[in-house]
Amino acid sequence: MAEDSDRNRVKTARTTFAVLEELKRRDGATVTELSDAVELSNSSVHNYLTTLEEDGYVVREGDAYRLGLRFLDFGGRARRRERLYEVARDEVTALARETGELANLLVEEHGRGIYLHRAYGEDAVGTDSHVGQRVHLHDSALGKAILAHLPRERVRGILDRHGMPATTENTVTDRDELFEELERVRERGFALDDEGRVKGLRCVAVPIVTNDGAVEGAISVSGPTSRFGDQRFREALPARLESVANVIELDITYA
Incomplete structure (x- = not known):
C-alpha cells in the first residue's frame, strides 16, 4: 500500500x-x-x-x-544563486591561492548544504567533499554560518527533517547546544568547525548576506589542525574571510 x-x-x-x-x-x-x-x-x-x-x-x-508571476520568485532565486557562483568563484579561488588552503562556497537547498565551488591552494588537503555534494548543515562551519542567519523555525524544520548525526566525536548533536553556537556565530560574524565534521580538520566560515538580510550562502577556508593555530583560526582567517565576503556581497548587490 x-x-x-x-x-x-x-x-x-x-x-x-x-x-x-x-x-x-x-x-x-x-x-x-x-x-x-x-x-x-x-x-x-x-x-x-x-x-x-x-x-x-x-x-x-x-x-x-x-x-x-509567482514563478518570477523561483526564477529570480535561481538566477541569483547562479550569480552568486559567478561572483564568488574568482574570490574563493584567490582565497585558496592566498592562504594555500582549501576554500569553499556552499549554499543551502532543501535543508542541506550544496558545494558550488571548491578551490585548492598549494598546501590544501583533500577531503571527502566535492562540488555538487549535499551535506548536513549542523556539523560544519559553512553550514552553521548559513543556519545562524535563517529564521529559528526554519532551522528547527531542517533539523527535524535531516537530524543531527555525528560525523566525529566533536560534532554538535544537541539541539540546544547548536542554537547557542548559532547565536555566537551571529554575534561575532563567523563560524568555526574544530574537527566537527572531519577529524584533524579545522574550518572557518562566514555567511554571504544581502542588504535585505537574506543569507545567500557561505565561504570558508579549511586545513589541518597543525596549520590552524588559534591565532590564525580565530583571528587572522575570520578577518580575511569577512573582507572577501564583503566584496562578494557588494558585487551581488550592485554589479
Whole structure:
C-alpha cells in the first residue's frame, strides 16, 4: 500500500509539471487544449489548474490559463544563486591561492548544504567533499554560518527533517547546544568547525548576506589542525574571510 501511495504521489507531481510545461510551451491554454496535450480528462486537468491557481502558480483569463508571476520568485532565486557562483568563484579561488588552503562556497537547498565551488591552494588537503555534494548543515562551519542567519523555525524544520548525526566525536548533536553556537556565530560574524565534521580538520566560515538580510550562502577556508593555530583560526582567517565576503556581497548587490 505504501508503495502504491508513493507511486501515486510521483505520478501526480509529474502530471503537475506536464501541465505547467504545456502552459509554458503554448503561452497559455484552455482546459480542453491541455487535456488533449497531457492525455487526461477535462475534469482532471481542471482540478490540477484549480489547485495551481489557488496557490498562485497559474492565472485564469476567461477560458484560458497562463503561468502566474509567482514563478518570477523561483526564477529570480535561481538566477541569483547562479550569480552568486559567478561572483564568488574568482574570490574563493584567490582565497585558496592566498592562504594555500582549501576554500569553499556552499549554499543551502532543501535543508542541506550544496558545494558550488571548491578551490585548492598549494598546501590544501583533500577531503571527502566535492562540488555538487549535499551535506548536513549542523556539523560544519559553512553550514552553521548559513543556519545562524535563517529564521529559528526554519532551522528547527531542517533539523527535524535531516537530524543531527555525528560525523566525529566533536560534532554538535544537541539541539540546544547548536542554537547557542548559532547565536555566537551571529554575534561575532563567523563560524568555526574544530574537527566537527572531519577529524584533524579545522574550518572557518562566514555567511554571504544581502542588504535585505537574506543569507545567500557561505565561504570558508579549511586545513589541518597543525596549520590552524588559534591565532590564525580565530583571528587572522575570520578577518580575511569577512573582507572577501564583503566584496562578494557588494558585487551581488550592485554589479
